[in-house]
Amino acid sequence: MNRSILMSAGLVLGCVVAAGTANARDQIRVVGSSTVYPFTTAVAEQFGKTSGFKTPVVESTGTGGGIKLFCDGVGVDKPDVVNASRRLKKNEAEACAKNGVTDIVELKVGFDGLTLSESKAGPTMKLTLGQLFLALAKEVPGPDGKMIPNPYKTWSDIDKSLPNVKIEVLGPPPTSGTRDSLHELFMEAGANQLPALQALKKADAKAFEKAWKSIREDGFYVEAGENDNVIVQKLEANQNAFGIFGYSFLEENAAKLRGVALDGVEPTFENIAEGKYKGARPLFVYVKKQHVGVIPGLDKFVAEYVSAKATGEDGYLSKKGLVALPKAEGDKVRASALQLQPVAVEQLTN
Amino acid sequence: MTEAALAPAARQATPFELDQKRIARRYAAERRFRAYGLAAIALTAVFIAVVIVDIVGKGLPAFWQHSLTIDIPVSAEAVDPSGTRDPAKMATEGDFAVPIREALSAVFPGNTSRAQRRLLTGIVSTGAGEELRERVMADPRLVGTTVRMSVLLSDDSDLYFKGQETESSTIAGATALTVSGTAGEVKLSAAAASAFAPALAAAGLPATGAVALDSSKPSVLVAVNGGIVKLATVDGSAATGTTLLPLKSDGAVKAGDWRTVIFMTPEANRRIGDQQAAWLDALKTSGQVERHFAWRLFTAGDSREPELAGIRGAIIGSALTLLVTLALCLPLGVAAAVYLEEFAPKNRLTEIVEVNINNLAAVPSIVFGLLGLAMFLNFFGLPRSAPLVGGLVLALLVLPTIIIASRAALKAVPPSIKEAALGVGASHQQAVFHHVLPVAMPGIMTGTIIGMAHALGETAPLLMIGMVAFIVDIPSGLTQAATVLPVQIYLWSDLPEQAFQAKTAAAIMVLLVFLFIMNGLAIVLRRRFERRW
Structure with a gap:
């Protein structure tokens, strides 16, 4: 009995230590709004099927909670993408910057x-x-x-x-x-x-x-x-x-x-x-630019999200109920997203 | 009670009669109480029955699925544009949706417009291309040939065959009919003025005068000469309409050789329109649609397409999580219980520990989630969404339950057993480990299994540590992202697609089966191994 207790305790502790040291991550992590969740999950699934990268994990935490996690800092244990059912607020972006999250790419993906x-x-x-x-x-x-x-x-x-x-x-x-x-x-x-x-x-x-x-x-x-x-x-x-x-x-x-x-x-x-x-209301997805190149496939994920076959007028997200952006605006979002242009904090409001 | 008190008008009851009355009242009270008890049980039974009937009624259809068997021309230019026949290259470059589209166009030629093509490809699952890809990856020689394989239908087509899109009825044509053409706009003229009246009556429309049918009214289709005509106007014996499926020939048709099909739900209110319904019925008539057990539900991970989604990932996630919980809880819980019950000195400190264990058992589960977030994720830096962390948090949650159950089981062992062991010279520890603990084990196991069942059904603490997530890949280790069965149910219940409601109920049924098995195991253990004194 004694021995088995010690052994199981040792096993669990071993796992804890092993997990603590295994740090590299090859899977994109998304958190945030439950409204955007049905759309981001569809993109994630499509991305996983066609890109050869692992399917991103999408959590449904609510916009506010998601942004808090997202802005917690830069590093493999922090999420790469946040879904938001409203625009990022200026004070949130400032809090982000304080934690080192300075370059945030904004994708306006459509309307709900x-x-x-x-x-x-x-x-x-x-x-x-x-x-x-x-x-x-x-x-x-x-x-x-x-x-x-x-x-x-x-x-x-x-x-x-x-x-x-x-x-x-x-x-x-x-x-x-x-x-x-x-x-x-x-x-x-x-x-x-x-x-x-x-x-x-x-x-x-x-x-x-x-x-x-x-x-x-x-x-x-x-x-x-x-x-x-x-x-x-x-x-x-x-x-x-x-x-x-x-x-x-x-x-x-x-x-x-x-x-x-x-x-x-x-x-x-x-x-x-x-x-x-x-x-x-417009729906947004924010991407941590500092993670591009660190987390494999993050830039490809952005490309998939803004592609015409996803968020375009006849894209697969429109079948899921997302209302696409007007064509001119969609093209603009696509162009700046593909160049991973960070959002200017001054443009945001509280 | 005196003589004078006895009034002559009303005779006072004798003590015996009084007793009788009191006894009768007591019996009545007891009968009432039994009736209340019975009513309470009946009410509970009704509630449980309603819940189970509702869940099973909703969930049962999700265990079956419809597939389409179709010849798919795997053209080389679509799936292997570089012409290398290299599976790795084809997997990324090839467009496997094209062969599926071509296969459907071959069955229903002439649907060239973009909207029609979208409707046509919409009857099969978006995962059909994936199925083909897997098939071709396994055997690249298939490129350039025609493959006959079975692909899943889309969730809406599946609902149509399950009768959840619209009620439909069929009425055989009672009179002779003449058709003016085989495709496009056609005129139908019947031999009698009342030829279309039964169909219109079945659709709840006026059967006399000119009737215009539009998408806000029930649809009336005429199946004749191997084609289908959707009626647009009916005026007595004459009707006009457009063909949904081209007719093989025109001209006169005998009575009984044609029939009308009525879809009660107006087209505007359906996910499957008349055109798609006509295609699906034609495929069904030719024997290409097959209903089969939805194995995918148990072999696939999560998906945003209801027909592709499965609970395998969630079941494995639950198993991994419970494994960690069990590995941690059982030794810790039993050791704590044995120490507290058998070895600990009875003083202030142990009393405080005991009270706190009882209090911990009553702490809302979300609190353990917050604790897990602060401790395991933020302090120890463990990965988010991992079954390891989920198991640790759930272990905290069920530990008090297991300690309390184990202590009760230890307490139930008669002291004579321990005393006899001590009497023949065993040490205290030997007496406990060799004699008391084995006898108490069935009780401890029962408590542990019930604790595990509790952990299996828990979602709230997992929210905080990131296990409420869309995870497609099936977890294969303790640190990989995973979700658990009740979380999967919660996530599915919130999705807009109708077919996910049936999936949700089906997943609930699976969860309930697991819970019944675990609780049944607890009962069996108790029955077979528990000893009473």
Whole structure:
């Protein structure tokens, strides 16, 4: 018994030591956003099949967590690529630089449309972003222009032309990257449409920001977890409910769901690509240039990601729900990515 | 109780009757309690049944898959542009998607436009080229010949054959029919005005007057003369439409020699359109489509294509992780338990240790993940996503459980056994290792297996150490990137493709089978080896 205990302990310790010393890495490591995950994994798989290099490992850690790992420093034990469902912030780039990560290549890979969707069995609705703001915000301007807790219970409370149906919107929880998009794409744009809030923006920018960054918590907005498939299933069961999730889920479930037109523009592939649809956000992939040449195949991986057969209009990522960049912009991104041009920190915002 | 208290109007119950009432109440209370218990068990059983039926119902189709057997012309210019016949060179230079595309075009000629070609190649898996590549790599002499092989269908085609795309029904034509052409726009005229009425009724459309069919209505197809016509308008006995598959001949057709096929889900709502459905049905009719067990599920690593994805990588990752956990937990846990139970002095310090072991067993698992990140990754510099680190973290997680179970098993051994050993002159250590521990072993094993089953189902601590990741390559060592079965389930459940939902349920079924086996093993060990006093 004694001997076997010692032996197993020795075995495990041996492994630990062996692993600690084995440092060279021949596999690309990607971390970051769960929104970009379905696209980067497809590129990684294709890259692994055709390039002769190992298939990159793609982790789904969320944008913020991914950037923190990415910016931790340069070296084989740090990730090479980070997926982001928003642009890198200036302070993040500065934190990166402090840790020695100075040359970051930015790839804008396409758009993800945020959609408000409903069951096809329910009545067709058309909303403006302002109406959506009034339905979802925690505080809305009252009759005198002062902010009051959201009194709206049915859609017809907001506007007589809308149906007399209880407001019920299923959407992402605060921990999700999609929630950030909900605030930035739907709520901020919606707030800007309301005269009372425009006045507030001029008078008190902080209060304005608070208004579009808070979502009601009285049961009319339901946090449905990180899993967008759950929202899809709930919408099938409830005709009067609306769901907020990425365009790829709407496309995959086109048999059951319909996208709600916002400001008169329906969430379709064309409208998102042309920039007509407001609820679209660009997706980014950042690459550590200092790892090119150290981690085998990293530059080839970048080339695969920006190639027309991946992110082009008819590329395999468009089948997965990614909305491609307009052709001119796509060509520009491709050209600068292939030269591995680092992003200028001054261009970034906080 | 006095005589005066007995009122003449209502006779007071005698003590015997009172007893009877009380007894009846007691019995009633007991019956009620049993009913509550039964109801609780029934409710639990219903919940479990609902969960299992739901998972099995969703997951079972994923264990079957459809393949297409097709003649593939392996043209040299596509797969071996340099003409060297060198497998290594062909692997990187050759485009193996071209032969697949050519093979499909040969079966359905005339689909030359880009959109049509995309639709046509979309019915087979994007992995079909890979399958061909492997075949050719193994035998380069195949270049320049025609290979008959079976390739996987795409996930959408697979769902179509599984009946998950649309409900369809077929109605035989009751009257004679005349067809105006064999390809392109054709006119169909029937002998009776009501020829198309049953089909329109089945599709839920008005059966009289002019009816225009578009992609927002159910599709009505007419299969006639070996081709398929998709109807665009129906007006009484006349109908117009476009051919999806060219007809072999035109002219008059007898009643019963043609039929209508109705797809209830409108084309706009389907992933497989009418054109692709017509192709797939034609392939099925010619016997080229075959349904078979989805071996790939158990032989392949992860993939972004549902039809290619498998759980082999996750199963091996789980096995490697559990191996590390077991190698660490069993000796450490048993040694700690034996020491605490048999040798440790009973003082303040050991009491604190005991309380903390019990507390550790209740710590949320994510905390162990954070600990693993700080200690194993950041301090010791172990690689991310490695089963070694996963095993270490899970070992921390299940160690308290194993120590507690082992101590309980040791405690259950009657003291007489140890005392007898001590009585014949054994040392304390000999008494414990030769007599107490072997008797306690079944209990320790049971506790360990249940701890391992717990570790098998854990995902939260692995998130922090990078095991929640897309990993295609099957891990072959403790330091290679790997994921585990429950993480694979979590990752699949979040993907948009419909076919992944069935895969998720299938993976859950596999995980449940492993858990049942482990728990069953624990029960068998207990039954066969445990001794009672």
